[in-house]
Amino acid sequence: MMVKDRANFNYFHFLILVHLLSIGGRNNYLEITSGQMSRIINRSQQTASKVLIDLERENLIERVKNNKKFGIRLTEEGYQTLQEIYIMLKKSIDNSKNNKIFFKGKIVTGMGEGAYYMSLEGYKKQFHDKLGYEPYPGTLNVRLEDKHYMISRKDLINQPSIHIEGFKNSDRTFGWVKCYAATIIQDVNINHDSNPVSKNIKEMDVHVLLLERTHHDNSLIEVIGPQSIKEVSNLKNGDTVIIKIKN
Amino acid sequence: MMVKDRANFNYFHFLILVHLLSIGGRNNYLEITSGQMSRIINRSQQTASKVLIDLERENLIERVKNNKKFGIRLTEEGYQTLQEIYIMLKKSIDNSKNNKIFFKGKIVTGMGEGAYYMSLEGYKKQFHDKLGYEPYPGTLNVRLEDKHYMISRKDLINQPSIHIEGFKNSDRTFGWVKCYAATIIQDVNINHDSNPVSKNIKEMDVHVLLLERTHHDNSLIEVIGPQSIKEVSNLKNGDTVIIKIKN
DNA sequence: ATTACTAAGGGACGAGTAG
């Protein structure tokens, strides 16, 4: 986001400009006093007067004195200023709607349990039907290190998911599994101010699992895919990866 | 326009909130430092730190400390705050597009010239063809009193208009006339903070004229209509009227 | 009525710095 450094432009200046616009101050000189303006911004008449003087100096409004009162209207520059802010806000809000939850963590060795679970018929058929593929036998385990990723991971359970039913066989009960479509990619970037950025490395489509039996360990994420993620993406233990939930 | 009085919410708070949103701070905790924030608002790290503390206190952002750094994201309230401002701005801007130029003035006696000009064949036919009616012979003259209406009246020439050509007969030359579709209505309102408001009085569709020969007198507006405006609207000399240009 | 100047007080901003 680029913000022009406007000398003498604070929240009151902004509010007064918006107010003038909303009551028709783009095409007409409005008869509105500093006293009325002061009520809009909840400050004294003197402060409102000062704001109006500032806005006039910055060429954001024009004023025409008539007797003791002023007629006031926005200048083209004043209108453009509001439009810029509007566009900036609109972009941010629109952008936020496409914005997905992501996690950063290191690949660690699993307990080998993953392979066992993936191979159980009770899960295998459901995975095949609901994910569209039979998972490679074995989960990729990613350990989160920053506390805020663990909080986000705890929030996962509230996100829309593909639900795999639990089942029992003669020996024991197997819990439900929630699957979240996601992409995984190696983290090779220096953080420039914000989002994860990738460099020539291919994202791989995967699913993040939330297992009934382990969903309280918020620092671990288990990931499955149609093929071995480590092999396809050439990843090894200790590598840092970024997992983006697709929603 | 209604503006919630937010204690501790100034332009910097607004800018930082927008920035967080634009880089994905709605769904994820972002690793962003007070130093980076200070560059966004062009203030010191200390001031940015203060702004973040304020935003957290006001429950507009959440922060999770991890070692020395924070992960930061917007709260639902923070997001709603930006959305409110966005909607307010959008309404103002949309509104301004429907906003028409208007004039307030008093009805005065014309020189009787109007009737003469209206009756000239060279104009009459063009009025009929371009306005769709033959004007009542005689113009209504409205005298502007506030200086800012005179400035707006001077701007009229830049607005889109219906152009009536001048002509000459054996005696002399008659100049062009620009016509602007407008409505006229008696001004009976106490100014409540803004726009002209009407009370049970019917607007009448008319045209404002700008005559080549008199367009330098910015305090006088000449109005024509299919019937006598004074009679139809029951107006007399000295009454204050509002003339809204329709564009 | 207005607008806006002056003076005074308080709050905001930033340098220095601790943790």
Place this chain on the structure above:
DNA sequence: TCTACTCGTCCCTTAGTAA
């Protein structure tokens, strides 16, 4: 490094008031 405290300075807000 990071955040955020203290404190000095300066700016902003407002009461009083002139025009």
